[in-house]
Amino acid sequence: MANRGGFSNKLGFILAAAGSAVGLGNIWKFPFEVGNGGGAAFVFMYLGFCFLLCFPVMVTEIAIGRKTQLNPVGAFKALGYNNWKFIGLLGIASGVIILSFYNVIAGWAFGYFFEMATGNFEIGKNFGPFVANVTKVGLYAILFMVLTAFIVSRGVSGGIEKAARLLMPALIIMILCLVGYSLTLPNAMTGLKFYLFPNFSAINGATLGGALRQAFFSLSLGMGALITYGSYVSKKDNIVSSAAFITLTDVGIAFIAGLMMFPLVSYSTQGNMSDMEGGAGLIFATLPGVFETLGPLLGIIVGAFFFLLLSFAALTSTVSLLEVPVAYVVDEFKIRRSNAVILVAIVVFLFGLPSLLGNGAVDFFTNNFALPFGSDSSATGYSSDFLSFVAKIADTLLLFGGLAISIFAGHVWKKHNLDEEISFGFENYKTSLVRKLINLGVTIICPLVLFLLLVVVLLSNFAGIDVFTMF
Ligand code: TRP
Numbered sequence: 001m002a003n004r005g006g007f008s009n010k011l012g013f014i015l016a017a018a019g020s021a022v023g024l025g026n027i028w029k030f031p032f033e034v035g036n037g038g039g040a041a042f043v044f045m046y047l048g049f050c051f052l053l054c055f056p057v058m059v060t061e062i063a064i065g066r067k068t069q070l071n072p073v074g075a076f077k078a079l080g081y082n083n084w085k086f087i088g089l090l091g092i093a094s095g096v097i098i099l100s101f102y103n104v105i106a107g108w109a110f111g112y113f114f115e116m117a118t119g120n121f122e123i124g125k126n127f128g129p130f131v132a133n134v135t136k137v138g139l140y141a142i143l144f145m146v147l148t149a150f151i152v153s154r155g156v157s158g159g160i161e162k163a164a165r166l167l168m169p170a171l172i173i174m175i176l177c178l179v180g181y182s183l184t185l186p187n188a189m190t191g192l193k194f195y196l197f198p199n200f201s202a203i204n205g206a207t208l209g210g211a212l213r214q215a216f217f218s219l220s221l222g223m224g225a226l227i228t229y230g231s232y233v234s235k236k237d238n239i240v241s242s243a244a245f246i247t248l249t250d251v252g253i254a255f256i257a258g259l260m261m262f263p264l265v266s267y268s269t270q271g272n273m274s275d276m277e278g279g280a281g282l283i284f285a286t287l288p289g290v291f292e293t294l295g296p297l298l299g300i301i302v303g304a305f306f307f308l309l310l311s312f313a314a315l316t317s318t319v320s321l322l323e324v325p326v327a328y329v330v331d332e333f334k335i336r337r338s339n340a341v342i343l344v345a346i347v348v349f350l351f352g353l354p355s356l357l358g359n360g361a362v363d364f365f366t367n368n369f370a371l372p373f374g375s376d377s378s379a380t381g382y383s384s385d386f387l388s389f390v391a392k393i394a395d396t397l398l399l400f401g402g403l404a405i406s407i408f409a410g411h412v413w414k415k416h417n418l419d420e421e422i423s424f425g426f427e428n429y430k431t432s433l434v435r436k437l438i439n440l441g442v443t444i445i446c447p448l449v450l451f452l453l454l455v456v457v458l459l460s461n462f463a464g465i466d467v468f469t470m471f
Contacts, residue, residue: 015168021247371392
């Protein structure tokens with residue numbers, strides 16, 4: 001086999017995988033999903049799903065990758081289950097779809113960095129015109145894709161890992177500074193209360209589905225991203241402790257991002273949390289005004305700092321999203337990595353054009369893409385743009401992918417094979433308690449619970465039936 005490269009050590013892998021997990025999902029999406037899902041009740045469900053359902057799936061993905069040292073499609077073939085390679089193909093399709101719209105939002109974040117750096121605090125009020133300005137957002141999206149492609153083309157240790165080693169610590173330091181700052185603002189406590197004290201009556205089929213989707217999306221699960229990253233992991237590394245670390249980092253940063261956001265939101269709404277801007281605009285519309293109140297100099301520094309942080313977080317995620325189809329093309333069609341990167345990046349960018357154009361620039365892509373019973377966001381009502389539409393389809397595909405991967409590992413590949421792969425780098429695994437938990441997860445809990453929740457999600461989004469309010 002050609003030399004595919006690999007991570008230089010366990011820390012390199014952990015940082016890259018945590019970099020994949022921590023992204024717009026944590027800092028941009030998590031707070032507004034929490035807002036739409038009724039606050040702390042959503043946070044509770046999300047945490048439960050991450051540890052109960054996602055953790056076993058994560059260990060399984062990494063194990064399948066390391067065992068086969070291949071991309072998600074090649075992996076299932078190499079294990080001898082040609083019929084199951086549909087999981088890999090679906091994963092690669094999901095990756096292309098996610099990157100196509102994710103890159104657009106990453107471009108907004110990057111653009112906001114420049115706007116803030118030049119002191120344009122009015123941009124928050126002009127979020128609508130900004131995203132409809134195709135020349136501008138198109139340019140930023142191209143720039144972001146080029147940056148991503150550059151890192152991926154440098155390979156696993158020289159590009160992906162190196163970027164994560166630099167960006168992840170920077171991100172964590174930046175975010176902690178902002179939390180410290182936002183807690184000092186007036187009305188901060190009202191925001192924290194909303195975030196941390198659950199109102200369990202807010203739980204229904206839609207919020208439950210939202211929390212589950214958020215868990216999978218945020219941990220980069222269900223599409224073979226971690227099969228791909230796992231394929232570059234050494235047999236000497238402990239997969240279980242790596243996965244634990246990745247999960248804790250991701251959940252921790254999402255949680256901290258909430259601690260940063262809700263005081264800022266509460267400050268900007270003078271403590272009226274119901275006035276909160278719902279949906280995609282939460283960060284982009286609300287924050288520039290908050291930064292403005294800090295005065296010209298501090299405002300520019302904090303504002304630019306924030307959107308730089310958001311761009312860093314997005315970059316380690318777009319890198320992982322691009323790596324999945326690239327690894328597939330490199331492994332299966334024997335194309336050189338640099339050529340594969342250019343090819344895939346162009347295809348993904350073209351695929352993203354409707355998402356780019358569907359925020360006001362082109363009416364057709366802005367208004368015609370509601371799901372039948374569309375939105376589970378009570379705050380914003382319907383969003384009918386192309387970007388929201390494909391985002392929801394992709395989220396749902398991840399749940400399906402997670403379900404299929406757990407069924408495969410628990411009942412097709414069989415748990416003794418999974419056990420054996422996990423044992424490399426974890427000597428006492430076979431006699432450990434965590435083995436029982438992971439096996440219980442992939443054989444029973446994940447297949448069953450994911451299946452049931454997938455039905456709930458499909459019913460609520462595609463048929464308008466909310467299982468919870470039926471009784
Ligand atoms: N987890 C990232 C975020 O929270 C997004 C992401 C990167 C992703 N790679 C992925 C989501 C693979 C699903 C699958 O922003």
